[in-house]
Amino acid sequence: MTRQIVELHHVDTGGAGRPLVVLHGLFGSADNWRSHIKRWQESRRVIAVDLRNHGKSPHQSGMGYAAQAADVDALLDRLAIDSCDLLGHSMGGKVAITLARQSPERVARLIVADIAPIAYEHGHEAIFKAMRAVERQPPADRKEADRIMSGFVETPAIRQFLATNLIRGENATLIWRVGLDEIEDDYAHIVAVPDGSGAYTGPTLVLRGGRSDYVGDDVLPAVESVLPEARIETISDAGHWLHAEQPEAFQEALARFLTA
Known part of the structure:
Protein backbone atom coordinates (compact mmCIF):
# COMPACT_ATOMS: atom_id res chain seq x y z
CA MET A 1 0.00 0.00 0.00
CA THR A 2 1.34 3.44 -0.93
CA ARG A 3 1.93 5.65 2.09
CA GLN A 4 0.40 9.12 1.83
CA ILE A 5 3.06 11.71 2.60
CA VAL A 6 1.85 14.90 4.29
CA GLU A 7 3.62 18.16 3.48
CA LEU A 8 4.23 19.38 7.00
CA HIS A 9 3.96 22.98 8.10
CA HIS A 10 7.12 24.12 9.89
CA VAL A 11 8.91 27.13 11.32
CA ASP A 12 12.47 27.62 10.05
CA THR A 13 14.69 30.25 11.68
CA GLY A 14 17.31 29.97 8.94
CA GLY A 15 21.00 30.04 9.56
CA ALA A 16 24.04 27.95 8.75
CA GLY A 17 25.22 24.64 10.07
CA ARG A 18 23.44 21.49 11.17
CA PRO A 19 19.90 22.35 12.25
CA LEU A 20 18.00 21.31 15.34
CA VAL A 21 14.67 19.77 14.26
CA VAL A 22 11.95 19.81 16.94
CA LEU A 23 8.91 17.50 17.07
CA HIS A 24 6.04 18.21 19.50
CA GLY A 25 3.85 15.74 21.37
CA LEU A 26 0.20 14.76 21.09
CA PHE A 27 -2.08 17.81 20.71
CA GLY A 28 0.99 20.05 20.58
CA SER A 29 2.43 22.16 17.78
CA ALA A 30 5.51 24.09 16.77
CA ASP A 31 4.02 27.11 18.56
CA ASN A 32 4.57 25.42 21.93
CA TRP A 33 8.33 25.79 21.46
CA ARG A 34 8.49 29.52 20.68
CA SER A 35 10.32 30.58 23.85
CA HIS A 36 12.90 27.81 23.43
CA ILE A 37 13.35 28.62 19.73
CA LYS A 38 14.20 32.23 20.61
CA ARG A 39 17.09 30.93 22.70
CA TRP A 40 18.31 28.26 20.31
CA GLN A 41 18.23 30.48 17.22
CA GLU A 42 20.89 32.72 18.77
CA SER A 43 23.45 30.05 17.99
CA ARG A 44 21.95 27.73 15.37
CA ARG A 45 19.25 27.04 12.81
CA VAL A 46 16.05 25.62 14.30
CA ILE A 47 13.19 23.90 12.47
CA ALA A 48 10.03 23.32 14.52
CA VAL A 49 7.52 21.00 12.88
CA ASP A 50 3.74 20.60 13.01
CA LEU A 51 3.19 16.86 12.70
CA ARG A 52 0.24 15.56 10.65
CA ASN A 53 -3.19 16.40 12.10
CA HIS A 54 -1.58 19.03 14.35
CA GLY A 55 -0.99 22.75 14.19
CA LYS A 56 -1.17 24.10 10.65
CA SER A 57 -0.31 20.81 8.95
CA PRO A 58 -2.89 18.97 6.82
CA HIS A 59 -5.24 16.35 8.20
CA GLN A 60 -4.59 12.82 6.98
CA SER A 61 -5.67 9.41 8.23
CA GLY A 62 -3.02 7.22 9.79
CA MET A 63 -1.04 8.15 12.93
CA GLY A 64 1.40 5.23 12.77
CA TYR A 65 5.00 6.13 13.47
CA ALA A 66 6.35 4.91 10.13
CA ALA A 67 3.94 7.30 8.38
CA GLN A 68 4.79 10.22 10.67
CA ALA A 69 8.53 9.61 10.33
CA ALA A 70 8.12 9.48 6.54
CA ASP A 71 6.48 12.92 6.67
CA VAL A 72 9.48 14.33 8.54
CA ASP A 73 11.92 12.55 6.23
CA ALA A 74 10.17 14.13 3.24
CA LEU A 75 10.39 17.55 4.88
CA LEU A 76 14.14 17.13 5.34
CA ASP A 77 14.37 16.23 1.65
CA ARG A 78 12.47 19.38 0.66
CA LEU A 79 14.76 21.50 2.82
CA ALA A 80 17.88 19.72 1.47
CA ILE A 81 18.95 18.70 4.97
CA ASP A 82 21.20 15.66 4.96
CA SER A 83 21.86 15.58 8.71
CA CYS A 84 20.22 17.16 11.75
CA ASP A 85 20.06 17.04 15.51
CA LEU A 86 16.59 15.71 16.28
CA LEU A 87 14.50 16.48 19.37
CA GLY A 88 11.13 14.89 20.05
CA HIS A 89 8.82 15.18 23.05
CA SER A 90 6.32 12.44 23.97
CA MET A 91 4.61 11.30 20.74
CA GLY A 92 7.18 13.36 18.84
CA GLY A 93 9.87 11.41 20.67
CA LYS A 94 8.51 8.18 19.21
CA VAL A 95 8.49 9.77 15.76
CA ALA A 96 12.11 10.80 16.32
CA ILE A 97 13.11 7.31 17.46
CA THR A 98 11.45 5.82 14.38
CA LEU A 99 13.23 8.21 12.02
CA ALA A 100 16.56 7.60 13.76
CA ARG A 101 16.14 3.83 13.41
CA GLN A 102 15.02 3.97 9.79
CA SER A 103 17.39 6.70 8.56
CA PRO A 104 20.27 6.86 11.06
CA GLU A 105 22.45 8.77 8.61
CA ARG A 106 20.08 11.73 8.90
CA VAL A 107 20.23 11.97 12.70
CA ALA A 108 23.57 13.14 14.06
CA ARG A 109 22.32 13.39 17.64
CA LEU A 110 18.98 12.37 19.14
CA ILE A 111 17.15 13.93 22.10
CA VAL A 112 14.07 12.11 23.42
CA ALA A 113 12.00 14.01 25.98
CA ASP A 114 9.97 11.98 28.48
CA ILE A 115 8.97 8.98 26.42
CA ALA A 116 10.24 5.42 26.10
CA PRO A 117 10.12 3.03 23.12
CA ILE A 118 7.31 0.98 24.69
CA ALA A 119 3.54 0.65 24.37
CA TYR A 120 1.57 2.71 26.87
CA GLU A 121 -1.90 2.23 28.30
CA HIS A 122 -4.70 4.28 26.78
CA GLY A 123 -4.75 7.41 28.92
CA HIS A 124 -6.44 10.24 27.00
CA ASP A 186 -5.85 5.78 15.11
CA TYR A 187 -5.07 6.41 18.77
CA ALA A 188 -4.01 2.77 19.19
CA HIS A 189 -0.98 3.48 17.00
CA ILE A 190 -0.07 6.56 19.04
CA VAL A 191 0.25 4.57 22.29
CA ALA A 192 2.06 1.71 20.51
CA VAL A 193 5.81 1.14 20.23
CA PRO A 194 7.78 3.18 17.68
CA ASP A 195 8.30 1.65 14.25
CA GLY A 196 11.60 0.48 12.86
CA SER A 197 13.89 -2.38 13.77
CA GLY A 198 17.26 -2.63 15.40
CA ALA A 199 18.92 0.02 17.50
CA TYR A 200 19.94 3.61 16.86
CA THR A 201 23.57 3.75 17.94
CA GLY A 202 24.22 7.48 17.59
CA PRO A 203 24.67 9.88 20.52
CA THR A 204 21.40 10.07 22.42
CA LEU A 205 20.01 12.00 25.38
CA VAL A 206 16.86 10.79 27.12
CA LEU A 207 15.41 13.47 29.39
CA ARG A 208 12.72 12.50 31.88
CA GLY A 209 10.68 14.43 34.41
CA GLY A 210 11.22 13.56 38.04
CA ARG A 211 7.46 13.68 38.67
CA SER A 212 6.55 11.86 35.45
CA ASP A 213 5.86 8.14 35.20
CA TYR A 214 6.51 7.90 31.46
CA VAL A 215 10.16 6.82 31.76
CA GLY A 216 10.40 4.95 35.04
CA ASP A 217 13.39 2.84 36.01
CA ASP A 218 11.40 -0.25 35.02
CA VAL A 219 11.47 0.72 31.31
CA LEU A 220 15.16 1.61 31.13
CA PRO A 221 16.08 -1.84 29.76
CA ALA A 222 13.73 -1.15 26.82
CA VAL A 223 15.39 2.24 26.31
CA GLU A 224 18.84 0.65 26.36
CA SER A 225 17.86 -2.02 23.83
CA VAL A 226 16.67 0.55 21.27
CA LEU A 227 18.99 3.44 22.21
CA PRO A 228 22.15 1.75 23.54
CA GLU A 229 24.17 4.98 23.64
CA ALA A 230 21.52 6.87 25.58
CA ARG A 231 22.48 9.11 28.44
CA ILE A 232 19.57 9.30 30.91
CA GLU A 233 19.02 12.59 32.73
CA THR A 234 16.22 13.44 35.14
CA ILE A 235 14.91 16.97 35.55
CA SER A 236 13.70 17.16 39.11
CA ASP A 237 10.40 18.82 39.97
CA ALA A 238 9.15 18.38 36.41
CA GLY A 239 6.30 16.29 35.07
CA HIS A 240 5.66 15.09 31.54
CA TRP A 241 5.78 18.62 30.04
CA LEU A 242 9.30 19.10 31.40
CA HIS A 243 10.29 21.68 28.77
CA ALA A 244 7.40 23.92 29.85
CA GLU A 245 7.61 23.26 33.59
CA GLN A 246 11.39 23.61 33.95
CA PRO A 247 12.53 25.51 30.84
CA GLU A 248 15.90 26.61 32.22
CA ALA A 249 16.88 23.11 33.33
CA PHE A 250 15.70 21.77 29.97
CA GLN A 251 17.80 24.31 28.08
CA GLU A 252 20.85 23.56 30.19
CA ALA A 253 20.56 19.81 29.69
CA LEU A 254 20.31 20.21 25.91
CA ALA A 255 23.23 22.63 25.82
CA ARG A 256 25.46 20.19 27.71
CA PHE A 257 24.58 17.41 25.31
CA LEU A 258 24.72 19.35 22.05
CA THR A 259 28.03 21.05 22.83
CA ALA A 260 29.81 18.02 24.27
Whole structure:
Protein backbone atom coordinates (compact mmCIF):
# COMPACT_ATOMS: atom_id res chain seq x y z
CA MET A 1 0.00 0.00 0.00
CA THR A 2 1.34 3.44 -0.93
CA ARG A 3 1.93 5.65 2.09
CA GLN A 4 0.40 9.12 1.83
CA ILE A 5 3.06 11.71 2.60
CA VAL A 6 1.85 14.90 4.29
CA GLU A 7 3.62 18.16 3.48
CA LEU A 8 4.23 19.38 7.00
CA HIS A 9 3.96 22.98 8.10
CA HIS A 10 7.12 24.12 9.89
CA VAL A 11 8.91 27.13 11.32
CA ASP A 12 12.47 27.62 10.05
CA THR A 13 14.69 30.25 11.68
CA GLY A 14 17.31 29.97 8.94
CA GLY A 15 21.00 30.04 9.56
CA ALA A 16 24.04 27.95 8.75
CA GLY A 17 25.22 24.64 10.07
CA ARG A 18 23.44 21.49 11.17
CA PRO A 19 19.90 22.35 12.25
CA LEU A 20 18.00 21.31 15.34
CA VAL A 21 14.67 19.77 14.26
CA VAL A 22 11.95 19.81 16.94
CA LEU A 23 8.91 17.50 17.07
CA HIS A 24 6.04 18.21 19.50
CA GLY A 25 3.85 15.74 21.37
CA LEU A 26 0.20 14.76 21.09
CA PHE A 27 -2.08 17.81 20.71
CA GLY A 28 0.99 20.05 20.58
CA SER A 29 2.43 22.16 17.78
CA ALA A 30 5.51 24.09 16.77
CA ASP A 31 4.02 27.11 18.56
CA ASN A 32 4.57 25.42 21.93
CA TRP A 33 8.33 25.79 21.46
CA ARG A 34 8.49 29.52 20.68
CA SER A 35 10.32 30.58 23.85
CA HIS A 36 12.90 27.81 23.43
CA ILE A 37 13.35 28.62 19.73
CA LYS A 38 14.20 32.23 20.61
CA ARG A 39 17.09 30.93 22.70
CA TRP A 40 18.31 28.26 20.31
CA GLN A 41 18.23 30.48 17.22
CA GLU A 42 20.89 32.72 18.77
CA SER A 43 23.45 30.05 17.99
CA ARG A 44 21.95 27.73 15.37
CA ARG A 45 19.25 27.04 12.81
CA VAL A 46 16.05 25.62 14.30
CA ILE A 47 13.19 23.90 12.47
CA ALA A 48 10.03 23.32 14.52
CA VAL A 49 7.52 21.00 12.88
CA ASP A 50 3.74 20.60 13.01
CA LEU A 51 3.19 16.86 12.70
CA ARG A 52 0.24 15.56 10.65
CA ASN A 53 -3.19 16.40 12.10
CA HIS A 54 -1.58 19.03 14.35
CA GLY A 55 -0.99 22.75 14.19
CA LYS A 56 -1.17 24.10 10.65
CA SER A 57 -0.31 20.81 8.95
CA PRO A 58 -2.89 18.97 6.82
CA HIS A 59 -5.24 16.35 8.20
CA GLN A 60 -4.59 12.82 6.98
CA SER A 61 -5.67 9.41 8.23
CA GLY A 62 -3.02 7.22 9.79
CA MET A 63 -1.04 8.15 12.93
CA GLY A 64 1.40 5.23 12.77
CA TYR A 65 5.00 6.13 13.47
CA ALA A 66 6.35 4.91 10.13
CA ALA A 67 3.94 7.30 8.38
CA GLN A 68 4.79 10.22 10.67
CA ALA A 69 8.53 9.61 10.33
CA ALA A 70 8.12 9.48 6.54
CA ASP A 71 6.48 12.92 6.67
CA VAL A 72 9.48 14.33 8.54
CA ASP A 73 11.92 12.55 6.23
CA ALA A 74 10.17 14.13 3.24
CA LEU A 75 10.39 17.55 4.88
CA LEU A 76 14.14 17.13 5.34
CA ASP A 77 14.37 16.23 1.65
CA ARG A 78 12.47 19.38 0.66
CA LEU A 79 14.76 21.50 2.82
CA ALA A 80 17.88 19.72 1.47
CA ILE A 81 18.95 18.70 4.97
CA ASP A 82 21.20 15.66 4.96
CA SER A 83 21.86 15.58 8.71
CA CYS A 84 20.22 17.16 11.75
CA ASP A 85 20.06 17.04 15.51
CA LEU A 86 16.59 15.71 16.28
CA LEU A 87 14.50 16.48 19.37
CA GLY A 88 11.13 14.89 20.05
CA HIS A 89 8.82 15.18 23.05
CA SER A 90 6.32 12.44 23.97
CA MET A 91 4.61 11.30 20.74
CA GLY A 92 7.18 13.36 18.84
CA GLY A 93 9.87 11.41 20.67
CA LYS A 94 8.51 8.18 19.21
CA VAL A 95 8.49 9.77 15.76
CA ALA A 96 12.11 10.80 16.32
CA ILE A 97 13.11 7.31 17.46
CA THR A 98 11.45 5.82 14.38
CA LEU A 99 13.23 8.21 12.02
CA ALA A 100 16.56 7.60 13.76
CA ARG A 101 16.14 3.83 13.41
CA GLN A 102 15.02 3.97 9.79
CA SER A 103 17.39 6.70 8.56
CA PRO A 104 20.27 6.86 11.06
CA GLU A 105 22.45 8.77 8.61
CA ARG A 106 20.08 11.73 8.90
CA VAL A 107 20.23 11.97 12.70
CA ALA A 108 23.57 13.14 14.06
CA ARG A 109 22.32 13.39 17.64
CA LEU A 110 18.98 12.37 19.14
CA ILE A 111 17.15 13.93 22.10
CA VAL A 112 14.07 12.11 23.42
CA ALA A 113 12.00 14.01 25.98
CA ASP A 114 9.97 11.98 28.48
CA ILE A 115 8.97 8.98 26.42
CA ALA A 116 10.24 5.42 26.10
CA PRO A 117 10.12 3.03 23.12
CA ILE A 118 7.31 0.98 24.69
CA ALA A 119 3.54 0.65 24.37
CA TYR A 120 1.57 2.71 26.87
CA GLU A 121 -1.90 2.23 28.30
CA HIS A 122 -4.70 4.28 26.78
CA GLY A 123 -4.75 7.41 28.92
CA HIS A 124 -6.44 10.24 27.00
CA GLU A 125 -10.08 9.25 27.29
CA ALA A 126 -11.00 12.28 29.42
CA ILE A 127 -9.22 14.60 26.98
CA PHE A 128 -11.10 13.18 24.01
CA LYS A 129 -14.38 13.60 25.89
CA ALA A 130 -13.52 17.21 26.75
CA MET A 131 -12.60 18.04 23.16
CA ARG A 132 -15.72 16.37 21.77
CA ALA A 133 -17.85 18.36 24.22
CA VAL A 134 -16.34 21.59 22.91
CA GLU A 135 -16.95 20.34 19.38
CA ARG A 136 -20.64 19.70 20.11
CA GLN A 137 -21.15 23.12 21.72
CA PRO A 138 -18.72 25.49 19.94
CA PRO A 139 -17.84 28.17 22.52
CA ALA A 140 -17.78 31.89 21.87
CA ASP A 141 -14.56 32.43 23.81
CA ARG A 142 -11.79 30.61 25.64
CA LYS A 143 -13.39 31.11 29.03
CA GLU A 144 -16.44 29.20 27.88
CA ALA A 145 -14.24 26.52 26.30
CA ASP A 146 -12.42 26.10 29.60
CA ARG A 147 -15.72 25.77 31.46
CA ILE A 148 -16.85 23.01 29.10
CA MET A 149 -13.56 21.13 29.36
CA SER A 150 -13.50 21.43 33.16
CA GLY A 151 -16.33 18.91 33.31
CA PHE A 152 -13.91 16.27 32.02
CA VAL A 153 -10.37 17.52 32.71
CA GLU A 154 -9.63 18.68 36.24
CA THR A 155 -6.14 20.14 35.74
CA PRO A 156 -6.20 23.78 34.53
CA ALA A 157 -2.77 23.51 32.90
CA ILE A 158 -3.93 20.64 30.69
CA ARG A 159 -7.06 22.57 29.67
CA GLN A 160 -4.90 25.59 28.87
CA PHE A 161 -2.60 23.42 26.76
CA LEU A 162 -5.52 21.94 24.83
CA ALA A 163 -6.93 25.43 24.26
CA THR A 164 -3.84 26.32 22.20
CA ASN A 165 -5.53 24.26 19.48
CA LEU A 166 -8.65 26.46 19.30
CA ILE A 167 -9.14 28.82 16.35
CA ARG A 168 -12.03 30.95 15.11
CA GLY A 169 -14.40 29.18 12.77
CA GLU A 170 -16.52 30.68 10.02
CA ASN A 171 -19.35 31.57 12.40
CA ALA A 172 -16.94 33.24 14.88
CA THR A 173 -17.14 30.42 17.42
CA LEU A 174 -14.05 28.47 18.46
CA ILE A 175 -13.25 25.17 16.75
CA TRP A 176 -10.39 22.68 16.98
CA ARG A 177 -7.65 22.99 14.38
CA VAL A 178 -6.32 19.47 15.09
CA GLY A 179 -7.54 16.49 13.09
CA LEU A 180 -9.48 15.12 16.04
CA ASP A 181 -11.22 12.38 14.04
CA GLU A 182 -7.95 11.16 12.54
CA ILE A 183 -6.17 11.22 15.91
CA GLU A 184 -8.91 9.41 17.82
CA ASP A 185 -9.51 6.85 15.06
CA ASP A 186 -5.85 5.78 15.11
CA TYR A 187 -5.07 6.41 18.77
CA ALA A 188 -4.01 2.77 19.19
CA HIS A 189 -0.98 3.48 17.00
CA ILE A 190 -0.07 6.56 19.04
CA VAL A 191 0.25 4.57 22.29
CA ALA A 192 2.06 1.71 20.51
CA VAL A 193 5.81 1.14 20.23
CA PRO A 194 7.78 3.18 17.68
CA ASP A 195 8.30 1.65 14.25
CA GLY A 196 11.60 0.48 12.86
CA SER A 197 13.89 -2.38 13.77
CA GLY A 198 17.26 -2.63 15.40
CA ALA A 199 18.92 0.02 17.50
CA TYR A 200 19.94 3.61 16.86
CA THR A 201 23.57 3.75 17.94
CA GLY A 202 24.22 7.48 17.59
CA PRO A 203 24.67 9.88 20.52
CA THR A 204 21.40 10.07 22.42
CA LEU A 205 20.01 12.00 25.38
CA VAL A 206 16.86 10.79 27.12
CA LEU A 207 15.41 13.47 29.39
CA ARG A 208 12.72 12.50 31.88
CA GLY A 209 10.68 14.43 34.41
CA GLY A 210 11.22 13.56 38.04
CA ARG A 211 7.46 13.68 38.67
CA SER A 212 6.55 11.86 35.45
CA ASP A 213 5.86 8.14 35.20
CA TYR A 214 6.51 7.90 31.46
CA VAL A 215 10.16 6.82 31.76
CA GLY A 216 10.40 4.95 35.04
CA ASP A 217 13.39 2.84 36.01
CA ASP A 218 11.40 -0.25 35.02
CA VAL A 219 11.47 0.72 31.31
CA LEU A 220 15.16 1.61 31.13
CA PRO A 221 16.08 -1.84 29.76
CA ALA A 222 13.73 -1.15 26.82
CA VAL A 223 15.39 2.24 26.31
CA GLU A 224 18.84 0.65 26.36
CA SER A 225 17.86 -2.02 23.83
CA VAL A 226 16.67 0.55 21.27
CA LEU A 227 18.99 3.44 22.21
CA PRO A 228 22.15 1.75 23.54
CA GLU A 229 24.17 4.98 23.64
CA ALA A 230 21.52 6.87 25.58
CA ARG A 231 22.48 9.11 28.44
CA ILE A 232 19.57 9.30 30.91
CA GLU A 233 19.02 12.59 32.73
CA THR A 234 16.22 13.44 35.14
CA ILE A 235 14.91 16.97 35.55
CA SER A 236 13.70 17.16 39.11
CA ASP A 237 10.40 18.82 39.97
CA ALA A 238 9.15 18.38 36.41
CA GLY A 239 6.30 16.29 35.07
CA HIS A 240 5.66 15.09 31.54
CA TRP A 241 5.78 18.62 30.04
CA LEU A 242 9.30 19.10 31.40
CA HIS A 243 10.29 21.68 28.77
CA ALA A 244 7.40 23.92 29.85
CA GLU A 245 7.61 23.26 33.59
CA GLN A 246 11.39 23.61 33.95
CA PRO A 247 12.53 25.51 30.84
CA GLU A 248 15.90 26.61 32.22
CA ALA A 249 16.88 23.11 33.33
CA PHE A 250 15.70 21.77 29.97
CA GLN A 251 17.80 24.31 28.08
CA GLU A 252 20.85 23.56 30.19
CA ALA A 253 20.56 19.81 29.69
CA LEU A 254 20.31 20.21 25.91
CA ALA A 255 23.23 22.63 25.82
CA ARG A 256 25.46 20.19 27.71
CA PHE A 257 24.58 17.41 25.31
CA LEU A 258 24.72 19.35 22.05
CA THR A 259 28.03 21.05 22.83
CA ALA A 260 29.81 18.02 24.27
